[in-house]
Amino acid sequence: MATQSPESGTNEPRILTRRLIIILIVGVVIVGALGAAVTIETECQHCSGDGKIECPFCKGIGAIGIPFSVECACRGEDPDCPICGGIGRYNTLTTTLCDTCLGKGCEICPKCGGDGRIKLIERFLKR
Amino acid sequence: MVTDNWKSRTRRVIEIVAIILFVVIGVTIILQTTAPSPPQGVPPKEKLTEARYYQKLGDGMVQCQLCFRKCTIQEGARGVCENRINIGGTLYSLVYANPCAIQIDPVEKEPLFHLLPGDTTLCFGTASCNQKCLFCHNWHMSQRTVEETDNIALSPEEAVTMAAEVGCNSISFTYNEPTVFYEYMYDIAKLAKEMGLVTYFHSNGTINPEPLRALLPYMDAACIDLKAFTEEFYLNVSSSELEPVLRTLKIIKEEGVWLEVVNLLIPTLNDDMDKLREMCIWIRDNLGEDTPLHFSRFFPAYKLLKLPPTPLETLDKAREIAQEVGLKYVYIGNAPGHIANSTFCPQCGELIIKRVGFIVQQYLLKEGRCAYCGYPIPGIWD
Numbered sequence: 001m002a003t004q005s006p007e008s009g010t011n012e013p014r015i016l017t018r019r020l021i022i023i024l025i026v027g028v029v030i031v032g033a034l035g036a037a038v039t040i041e042t043e044c045q046h047c048s049g050d051g052k053i054e055c056p057f058c059k060g061i062g063a064i065g066i067p068f069s070v071e072c073a074c075r076g077e078d079p080d081c082p083i084c085g086g087i088g089r090y091n092t093l094t095t096t097l098c099d100t101c102l103g104k105g106c107e108i109c110p111k112c113g114g115d116g117r118i119k120l121i122e123r124f125l126k127r
Numbered sequence: 128m129v130t131d132n133w134k135s136r137t138r139r140v141i142e143i144v145a146i147i148l149f150v151v152i153g154v155t156i157i158l159q160t161t162a163p164s165p166p167q168g169v170p171p172k173e174k175l176t177e178a179r180y181y182q183k184l185g186d187g188m189v190q191c192q193l194c195f196r197k198c199t200i201q202e203g204a205r206g207v208c209e210n211r212i213n214i215g216g217t218l219y220s221l222v223y224a225n226p227c228a229i230q231i232d233p234v235e236k237e238p239l240f241h242l243l244p245g246d247t248t249l250c251f252g253t254a255s256c257n258q259k260c261l262f263c264h265n266w267h268m269s270q271r272t273v274e275e276t277d278n279i280a281l282s283p284e285e286a287v288t289m290a291a292e293v294g295c296n297s298i299s300f301t302y303n304e305p306t307v308f309y310e311y312m313y314d315i316a317k318l319a320k321e322m323g324l325v326t327y328f329h330s331n332g333t334i335n336p337e338p339l340r341a342l343l344p345y346m347d348a349a350c351i352d353l354k355a356f357t358e359e360f361y362l363n364v365s366s367s368e369l370e371p372v373l374r375t376l377k378i379i380k381e382e383g384v385w386l387e388v389v390n391l392l393i394p395t396l397n398d399d400m401d402k403l404r405e406m407c408i409w410i411r412d413n414l415g416e417d418t419p420l421h422f423s424r425f426f427p428a429y430k431l432l433k434l435p436p437t438p439l440e441t442l443d444k445a446r447e448i449a450q451e452v453g454l455k456y457v458y459i460g461n462a463p464g465h466i467a468n469s470t471f472c473p474q475c476g477e478l479i480i481k482r483v484g485f486i487v488q489q490y491l492l493k494e495g496r497c498a499y500c501g502y503p504i505p506g507i508w509d
Contacts, residue, residue, distance in 0.1 A: 024141060028148050062275075063267055068427065073465035082434045082483065083464045094428045095267070103267075104275065118262050 006124050037121040044112035051116035055101035062105030063095040143474050147313035148477070152165065177222035178211050179310055180338045187216040194257045194306050195333045204324025208257040222308045226254035227268055227276035235485040237301065237329055237350045237372070238421050239387050240462050240470060241506025244485035248327075249295040251315070254278070259366040262393060266429040269303040283314040285486065287322055296346075297325035303498040304367045306334040309342070316345035325507070327385075331365075339378055347507060348385035351376055355390075356395035356406035364396055373409070380414050385507055387419040392437045392445060394425065400443035405446050407452040417454045417505045422446060423462035431439060439465070442455055474502035 043049040054060040058090025069089050074081040084090040097103035108114040149219040180192040185503045187202035190209055200213040205390055207429050210222045214283060234246050254276040256269035268276060281289070290298050299317045300312045305328045316326045327348035334342075343349075353372060354365055361367045379386045392398050404441035423446045442459045446467055449457040459467035463484030470480035477499040481489035495508045 010243075013133050013137065015461075017141075020138070020141050023146075024145050028145070033151075054168065062271075066427075066432065070426070070440055072463040073439060073459075075439065078464070081464055092426070094426055094432070096432055097266075103182055103270070 038119070040120050041115075041117040042120060044109060044116055044118045046111035047109035047116060049091055049116040050106075051109055051112060052104075052106040055098060055105055055107055057100035058098035058105065060105045062098055062101060062103045064098050065093045067091055067093050094105040136328070152278050172214050172219070175214070175219035175221065176211075177309055178218040178220045179313075180335070181211075181218040186286075187213070189213050189216065189218045190367050191218060192335060193309055193331075193338055194335060194387075195368055196257060197335075197353040200383050205259075208304075209255045210253070210307045220308065220310050221273045222253040222255070222278075223409075224281055225273065225278045226251045226253050226281055226286075226308075226311070227273075227278045228302050229279065229281070231288070231295060232299070232301075233485040234297065234299075235487070237299065237327070237387075238389065239327065239348055239350050240421070240480070240482070241387065241419055241456070241504070241508075242327065242348050242385060243297060243325065243507060243509075244490060246297060246483075247295055248297040248299045248325075249286075249290040249293060250299040250301050251308075251312075252300070253308040253311070254303065255307050256304040256331075257307055257333060257367075258304060261364050262391070262425065262428055264426070264428045265302045268427070283311065283318050284378045286315045287324070288317045290319065290324060291322065295324075297327065299327055299329065301329040301350075304331050304333070306330060306338075309334070309338060313342055313345065316342065318428070329389075329502055330375070331367070332373060332375035333367060335371075336378055337340060337375065339375060340382065343382045343384050346384055348387070349379050350387050350389060351379065352389050352391070353406065353410075356402045356409070357397070358398050361421065373413075376410075377413055380418075385505075386414065387421065388414070389421045389423055390445075391423045391425055392441055393431070394434050394437055394441065396434070396446075398437070398441050400444060400448060407449045407454055411453050416455050418454070419456040419458060420449055420454055421458045421460045422449075424459070425495060426461065443465075448504065470504070472497040473501060475500040479504065 047053050049101055058064055069091050072081060072084035072090050074084060079086035094114060101107055112118045134358050134393055175284065182190045182192060184190055189200050190199045191200060191206050196207050200218065202216060205212045210220060212219050217452060228251065230250050231247050232250050234243050234248050239402050248370060252268055254268055254271050254273040289494065298315060301316050305312045312328065319326050323349045327346060327350065328351040332351045358369045361369045376388065410420060422442050424442055427434055439462065442462060446457045446459060455473040456470065457467065459465045467483040468484065469478055472478065472479050477497065479491045480487060492504060492508060495506065496503050
C-alpha cells in the first residue's frame with residue numbers, strides 16, 4: 001500500500017482552489033459577457049444615436065418645391081416689365097410638406113426603430 | 128481533518144465571492160438598462176427661462192395667460208404653441224434666446240409702408256405658432272417644434288449688438304407668431320429702445336391684452352394680420368378666433384403705436400366682397416381712415432395647394448371697395464409691379480413713394496408731408 005507523502009497532501013487543496021477560482025472567473029466572464037450582450041445598449045451607428053435618418057426624398061429639408069405660373073401685375077402691357085419682361089406671366093415656386101417624411105425632413109431609423117440605441121446582441125446578430 | 132476544514136472554508140469563501148460578483152454585475156446591468164433618459168431635444172431646466180403671464184393652478188397644473196387660448200397645461204406637457212412647457216409646476220419658454228431665423232429684410236417686406244421707407248431691418252423668428260393656418264408661407268418654421276428647427280443661441284444683448292453691427296436701424300419680430308416667443312421679444316425690444324433702435328412686430332393679433340399693453344411701450348410699430356372678417360374662416364382655416372384680433376387692433380391704436388393691417392385674399396375662402404366691405408368699414412370706424420391696409424396676394428403654399436393665386440381683378444376690386452369706404456392708404460402686396468405697391472397723396476393724388484415690390488424707387492416726402500401739396504402723410508419717416 002503506497003503511502004501518501006506529506007507534500008502531496010498539502011498541495012491538493014491549493015490545486016483545487018486554483019481550479020475553482022479559474023472556473024469561477026471564466027464562468028463570471030462568460031455569464032457577464034452574455035448578460036451584457038443581451039441587456040446592454042449602445043449608440044446606433046446607423047443614425048449616430050439620433051433615432052432618425054435624413055429623408056432620402058427631400059434630403060432632410062422636409063419641403064418640396066412646386067413651380068407654377070402666375071399672372072404678372074403688368075398684365076403684359078409693359079414690354080419693359082422687370083418681373084415678366086413683357087410676357088404677362090412669370091414662373092415662381094411654392095413649397096409644401098414632403099410626402100415621404102410629411103415635412104419632418106427625416107425618417108425613423110430602420111436599424112434601431114427610432115430609439116437611437118441598439119442592443120449589443122442585435123448588433124452581433126446583424127453582423 | 129485539518130485538510131477537510133480548510134477545503135470547506137475555501138469553498139465557502141469562493142461561494143461568497145461568486146455571489147458578490149454576480150450581485151455586483153447584475154445590479155450594474157439593471158442600473159444601465161433602467162436609467163431614465165431625458166426627453167430628446169429639451170434643454171435642461173437650468174438653461175430655460177421662466178415664462179411670464181401664467182397662473183399656477185395647484186397639483187402641478189398651470190394656465191398660460193399669454194394668448195387667447197389660455198392653455199391649461201399639465202406637468203411635463205406643453206401648450207398648443209409647443210413653446211411653453213410645464214416643468215414641476217413652473218412654465219418655461221423653450222425658445223428664449225433660441226431663434227431659428229435671423230435675417231436682414233427690407234421694411235417693405237413686412238409689409239410696413241409708412242415706416243422708414245427703403246430701410247433694412249434685422250428680423251427674428253423662432254419655431255412654432257399658436258395658429259395652424261393651412262396657407263402658411265413660413266410653415267417650415269411656424270408649424271414645427273423647437274426640436275425640429277435649427278436654432279441659434281443668441282441672447283437679447285447679442286441680438287441688439289448684432290443689429291448695430293450689421294447696420295440695421297430697426298429690429299423686427301416676425302416670420303412666426305412673436306407671441307410664442309414673447310419673453311425673448313420683450314427683452315430684445317426693451318434693450319433696443321435703450322439703444323435708440325426702432326422696433327416693430329408682425330403678429331396674428333391673438334395676444335392677450337395684459338401682455339400686449341406691457342409690450343407696446345417698447346414697440347414703435349405693429350403689423351397685424353386681419354386674415355378674414357368671419358369667425359368661420361378663423362376656425363376652419365387658421366384654427367383660431369376673430370374676436371381677439373379685433374381687440375388687439377383696437378388696443379394698439381389706443382396705445383398710439385403705428386399700425387398697419389394686412390389681409391391675405393384667398394380665392395373662395397375670404398374674397399367675398401360684402402364681407403370685405405364690412406371689414407373696411409370696421410377698420411375705418413375703429414382704427415381710423417389713415418390706417419394703411421394691405422391686400423396681399425395669395426400664392427398656393429403648405430396645405431392649400433389646390434387653390435390658384437389670387438386673380439389681380441379680385442385684388443383691384445378689394446382695393447376699390449376699401450377706397451370707396453374711405454380708407455386713404457390701400458396697398459396691394461405680393462404683386463410686384465402693381466401700381467398699388469406705391470403711395471399716393473390722398474389730397475392731390477400724386478405718386479409720392481414709388482415702389483416696385485420691396486424696392487423704393489422714388490421718395491417725395493418732405494418732413495412727412497407730400498412734396499407736391501404739403502398734405503401730412505401719417506407714419507414714421509425719419
